[in-house]
Amino acid sequence: MTHSLSHSIGVTVLGSTGSIGVNTLDVLAQHPEHYHVVGLSAHTRVEKLYQQCLQFCPLYAVMTQESDAKDLARRLKQAGLKTEVLVGEPGLLHMVSDHRTHYVMAAIVGAAGLTSTLAAARAGKRILLANKESLVMAGALFMETVWRNGAELLPVDSEHNAIFQSLPRGAMRAESSLQQSGVRKILLTASGGPFLHTPMEQLRSVTVEQACAHPKWRMGRKISVDSATMMNKGLEVIEACWLFSAKPAQVQVVIHPESIIHSMVDYIDGSVLAQLGAPDMRTPIAYGLAWPNRISSGVSALDLFNQRQLNFLPPDFERFPCLKLAYDAINTGGSAPSALNAANEVAVAAFLEGRIRFDQIATVTAQVLDRHHGVSPSTIEHILAIDEEARIAANQIISAWS
Numbered sequence: 001m002t003h004s005l006s007h008s009i010g011v012t013v014l015g016s017t018g019s020i021g022v023n024t025l026d027v028l029a030q031h032p033e034h035y036h037v038v039g040l041s042a043h044t045r046v047e048k049l050y051q052q053c054l055q056f057c058p059l060y061a062v063m064t065q066e067s068d069a070k071d072l073a074r075r076l077k078q079a080g081l082k083t084e085v086l087v088g089e090p091g092l093l094h095m096v097s098d099h100r101t102h103y104v105m106a107a108i109v110g111a112a113g114l115t116s117t118l119a120a121a122r123a124g125k126r127i128l129l130a131n132k133e134s135l136v137m138a139g140a141l142f143m144e145t146v147w148r149n150g151a152e153l154l155p156v157d158s159e160h161n162a163i164f165q166s167l168p169r170g171a172m173r174a175e176s177s178l179q180q181s182g183v184r185k186i187l188l189t190a191s192g193g194p195f196l197h198t199p200m201e202q203l204r205s206v207t208v209e210q211a212c213a214h215p216k217w218r219m220g221r222k223i224s225v226d227s228a229t230m231m232n233k234g235l236e237v238i239e240a241c242w243l244f245s246a247k248p249a250q251v252q253v254v255i256h257p258e259s260i261i262h263s264m265v266d267y268i269d270g271s272v273l274a275q276l277g278a279p280d281m282r283t284p285i286a287y288g289l290a291w292p293n294r295i296s297s298g299v300s301a302l303d304l305f306n307q308r309q310l311n312f313l314p315p316d317f318e319r320f321p322c323l324k325l326a327y328d329a330i331n332t333g334g335s336a337p338s339a340l341n342a343a344n345e346v347a348v349a350a351f352l353e354g355r356i357r358f359d360q361i362a363t364v365t366a367q368v369l370d371r372h373h374g375v376s377p378s379t380i381e382h383i384l385a386i387d388e389e390a391r392i393a394a395n396q397i398i399s400a401w402s
């Protein structure tokens with residue numbers, strides 16, 4: 001459903017209080033003539049959602065907990081707003097399926113974003129996909145739902161957005177293949193995170209603050225830790241396979257510490273097309289909102305004369321075992337990526353809570369995958385059951401250590 005920029009487009013932002021959510025609202029606020037906010041959602045941050053409601057006056061706001069929703073509804077009423085406050089997953093599903101929602105920014109973090117993102121696909125919306133975990137967990141089902149319902153999928157992850165921009169138009173259609181487009185490889189760039197050059201023996205003792213201090217991007221804590229382990233890049237390899245119908249061997253990770261080139265496409269005639277820009281998520285967000293047009297995003301022009309050099313390195317699987325685990329999972333296929341994602345989410349949460357060491361995130365994930373009996377899930381219920389089973393296994397492994 002491509003809307004002309006001459007009509008106001010209704011946008012629902014799932015996870016509006018997070019890093020991507022806030023950046024999305026920043027871009028929307030720059031274009032009140034083109035977009036209006038239909039719905040917003042938060043998990044824990046009631047005050048932030050309240051402030052966002054005051055600014056954007058949405059039709060809907062969703063909180064996970066009923067008590068938070070009641071609190072928010074009372075305050076919004078006192079402020080004279082007519083925003084309807086809904087609760088939990090049923091609230092998210094109602095909001096994304098409403099006919100006044102044209103575009104859905106899927107920016108809830110982790111597996112918690114799957115059901116609502118899938119509902120947006122089922123309702124045939126334009127989905128701006130930040131929640132890569134949806135594709136990692138349910139790639140086949142998700143893509144099939146998008147195609148069957150005529151939804152539009154625009155990747156917001158900066159790398160996938162760059163690849164999308166570097167591919168010919170239509171290359172993401174169900175019936176097209178990379179081969180038909182003359183693509184040899186997708187070159188998925190990665191900054192390498194904060195520990196690219198840290199002595200290996202020190203990785204045992206890195207702190208949460210160090211792991212969350214990404215050298216180039218300001219992001220939520222979970223994705224920041226994923227970037228430090230490079231599991232984020234592994235999840236992105238899986239995401240790229242589903243988005244662009246690529247085989248894992250066609251997706252080459254390239255470490256590029258400057259984070260200026262956001263990814264590239266290598267063609268059979270020797271051409272390599274790339275998308276460059278300052279590391280700021282408002283660029284891919286604005287692209288997803290305006291595609292096939294362009295709108296300003298608030299991001300400054302790239303100062304090429306200030307880039308003294310651009311470096312490229314191959315990934316080191318010994319330093320970043322999570323990246324290898326992700327390649328193994330997508331090569332195995334079936335339910336392995338779901339189990340990988342769930343185990344990683346549990347392990348990252350345990351690291352953030354100080355219950356395991358940084359290097360144990362990979363150990364937990366590897367052990368869960370070793371125990372996992374692969375199947376080929378075809379329903380959302382089955383996928384969620386696999387997710388739950390892998391979480392139980394990961395928690396058992398962590399509990400046995402303490």
Ligand SMILES: NC(=O)c1ccc[n+]([C@@H]2O[C@H](COP(=O)([O-])OP(=O)(O)OC[C@H]3O[C@@H](n4cnc5c(N)ncnc54)[C@H](OP(=O)(O)O)[C@@H]3O)[C@@H](O)[C@H]2O)c1
Nearest residue numbers: 015017018019020042043044045108109112130131219220
């Ligand atoms: N940040 C980036 O630059 C970036 C780049 C590319 C892709 N992504 C992807 O975008 C997604 C969001 O990342 P982020 O960095 O914006 O994360 P974040 O800052 O942690 O924000 C996550 C959002 O999801 C909400 N949320 C968390 N748990 C939830 C649950 N169980 N149910 C419903 N809502 C929940 C949070 O609500 P509260 O804040 O109210 O708790 C918040 O609004 C992730 O999938 C990430 O991989 C992010």
